[in-house]
Amino acid sequence: MKSPTFKIILGSLLLTTIFACNKTETVGNAGEASMDQTSMVETSDSISSAATMQVKDKQFIKTADVNMEVKDVYDATIAIEKSLTNLGGFVTSSRLNAQIISDETFNTSDENATLVRKFQTDNTMQVRVPTGKLGEFLTFINDKKLFLNSRNITAADVTSNIKLAELEAKRNSKTSTNISQLKINKDKVTMANDNDSESNYQKISSFEMNDHLKYSTVDIYLKEPKLRIAEIAVTNTKNIDNKYKFNFVYDLKNAFVEGFYLIQRLVIGLVTIWPILLISMVVFYFYRRRKETLKIENSDQKS
Template sequence: MKTTYIKLSFAAALLLGVYSCKKGEATVINNDSTASAEYAEIASDSISSVATMKVKDKQFIKTADVNMEVKDVYDATISIEKSVQELGGFVTQSNLRRNILSEDSYNTSDTEAMLVKKYQTENTMQVRVPTENLGTLLTFINDKKLFLNSRVINAEDVTSSIKYAELESKRIKKTGENISQLKTNKDKVNMSNDNMSEENQQQLANMDVTDHLKYSTVDIYIKEPQLRVAEIAVTNTTNIDNKYQFSFVYSAKNAFIEGFYIIQRLIVGLIMIWPFLIISFFTFYFYRKNQSKKKRNLRFAEKSSAS
């Protein structure tokens, strides 16, 4: 009886151990299956926590810079631009371009050819979105990535700058009141103009800070990780060049005409130098005549001396 009880106790312990092991394995598997979901949720929360950070009595100008690779740059661009508009923002720059890495033409027939281009598409964007929607936009952009190269989120604390601007506004206002109490003269006019100019600059700076507090700027660079190939049907230019490269009849006719034009130019050139020809003729004539006269005088002198 005691032996049977021991055996039953051992069997129960063995079954309990197996059950515990299986339960432990099931628990581990369940934890692994939820790990990726929890990581994605943490990543999403990290985007939201940085982009939507709020601190009491603090004001931040928030900007972001995202560099990533996507499956299709054009589709991602359209989606991002649409999302920005839906969130109440706007696009300030979108420079989509295709970088041609190689371009070759292959003849397929006497008249046709195929132009093959290998290229990579990229886009540089700048968008502005209401600051309260910055986290939503970054989460949407993150969902479009194949590979994230870098993501930078900046929150610049401008609380002290805003307080300083308020003090400057009060100072400028007080200065204006003091100037108005002065006696009107040339110096007062100059001081009033300078103070008004400083006030305008301060108001412009305040408007700029207010705008950047309301809207966050996001710079986005996206590209495709692999090359694309475009095949474009074109004309076989090599065959066309060979066809019209040389025509004997046409070239012979042009050569004959050009020769005729050369003869005309020579005749016209001779006509243009007729004064020189006349002068040369008379010069040669008088020279020959003078030489003949000298020869006659020489012969006459020789005859005279001989006689």
């Protein structure tokens, strides 16, 4: 028995970020280049005020989105994962990708060569960190940056959603009591099932709400500002190919053997078509006899 009010609860829980109290920061080239000690202190304070905001009788679901450039994506990723472990958080996804820009091989000897690979590495991460440690975590990753492209910190006020969920739970309990007092019939069973189903949805929604209140979600995008170069030792394949490309004695022997096999295949082919050959010989024989007979008759007529 899913009421319109219950649907409002689910819709509210799913759309909390839309009705959020947002704090967004975007840093451009000029701002980063001119950042002095004072602005760094202001940035730290800004992280604290947005990520650690607490208001009496208010509850917030906090999220963050950080896009920055680092010296080494892999090292920064490992450092972030260690920091999360120390803070009691965890990684939900991490996709590290090395985009290869070019590959070029240079031969250094008859056997060896060096593969020079130019590439750029980035990583897209999503992590969950205890909400009380969000400001500390954001300060940590801020220290790892070379350049901050953007940072968005969101605190969504869900106080009314939680209150509405509590009221709906009470209403659901009261409805369950009223249903139990009805006479047993088909409609009572249906109503009881619908009410239990609605109660389950409410419990799951409350669990998810508490989880988002306890752990903040942080999306992180890491990228290296310039191409990196890797020198990889490989084999000189060109010289190996030339070494085994042609062998006169071996190829001459194979050619002789292949010629012998070809003769065998021709003989077998001729034997296979022996009826055609026999018929051809008979036809040719009678043709010659006929031709000789005509020649003799013409000679007799002339004489």
